[in-house]
Amino acid sequence: MGSASNGRKIPEPTLARLHRYQVVLRKLCRAHETTVSSERLGDEAGTDAALVRKDFSYFGCVGQRGVGYEVEGLLAALQGTLGPSEPRPLVIIGAGPLGTALAGYAGFEMLGYELVGIFDSNPARVGHHLRGIRVRHTNELPAAVVGTGVQLAILAVPAARAQEAADQCGQAGLRGLLSFAPVHVKAPPGVKVRQMDVSGELEILNYQLKCGMTAGPLPFGTNSTG
Amino acid sequence: MGSASNGRKIPEPTLARLHRYQVVLRKLCRAHETTVSSERLGDEAGTDAALVRKDFSYFGCVGQRGVGYEVEGLLAALQGTLGPSEPRPLVIIGAGPLGTALAGYAGFEMLGYELVGIFDSNPARVGHHLRGIRVRHTNELPAAVVGTGVQLAILAVPAARAQEAADQCGQAGLRGLLSFAPVHVKAPPGVKVRQMDVSGELEILNYQLKCGMTAGPLPFGTNSTG
DNA sequence: CTTTGTGAAATTTTTCACAGCG
């Protein structure tokens, strides 16, 4: 058991699941459940019991053998790994429909984020208020970064502006970008970019529907040399 | 070349990239470029030349050695693999801010999708028009599925309603769901579900910022027994 | 000479299986 909690390299797929466990655990917490087994957790989070345990092994084990995991303890451990207890500032770039919808998303607070700014390069949008926050011009971003220490931004701008906006974010000192633009954005130096590709996901879904997921045994057979 | 174009099992990561190549190719097409190398394509799509070639090998090779890929031919091949040439119907479930923003997303048409319906279980929202489409009550969904042959839906409902809505979609006869809810949705029988987890992505970004991508050695030291 | 197509190696991630603790 020695290797747990070394806290070194958590695989990305694990990170993606860690957040889902958190969501499930919060629900269990509200339902006043005290313990949960890896099987139940896997079931509710859409993964597998073994994978749940493996995932937890990356950041320290909090389970009791024969019983399961203590819901609160596990939640605390997860929050310690994923996010700090203090709210993390966050800005949204782009005050179009998507930026507006995201600004209205109440879930950020629950997750420990605090929306501290909304920026748009279109002067016509500057000055409007979304969720009590005044939309500022993009050229005010650097000052806001310095002022709030914000590191993360959601990029909700049209494809044509995405790279430009990402570069501005990088220059302003932001460190992480979550882009909704349906184009690949090259990461500015020192910036980590993740893409949220709606249309790409639709295409995958569509393809998988087209072939391969008709209920029943998979009709694989065409096994050429490969 | 023998094994290519069997068209059977394309890995999911490849599918995700295929769409990005499509985006780049369309751009090149507009710029009247006739050929493109795997290196260039990889660069613009955010992957690697070797991976580009490997990806294409799954669905047939269209490249000319020494030259590259014919932009139009490749685009046609991709569109043939990913989506059909006729528009695919699509519905949005949930007419809240996110559903509204998505309804306004002009990119769907470009990708060959046609938004044929918006549904909401809240009677207060029924009757409004988004992008020229009347919001209908969720209980009209089954009829719409039969009428349009739609298979895909985007789920833009609150977490608390997500599972319920997914089940309704399944019963209505939909086959693929793209969910924006920040909870895991169990796939109803015969339905393929993909999740678009905004907060999860933010958490990953935040974690990767916290540790691992500061240039230089990681400042971990706490190496407990576990 | 350039660039593709592709086996084979390397790497990453998941699944398995079971020892060990409560």
Place this chain on the structure above:
DNA sequence: CGCTGTGAAAAATTTCACAAAG
């Protein structure tokens, strides 16, 4: 017993390296 923690096996994916084609 039941359930966790974890090495080892398996599977999936990416990277490498190079032969073959234009």
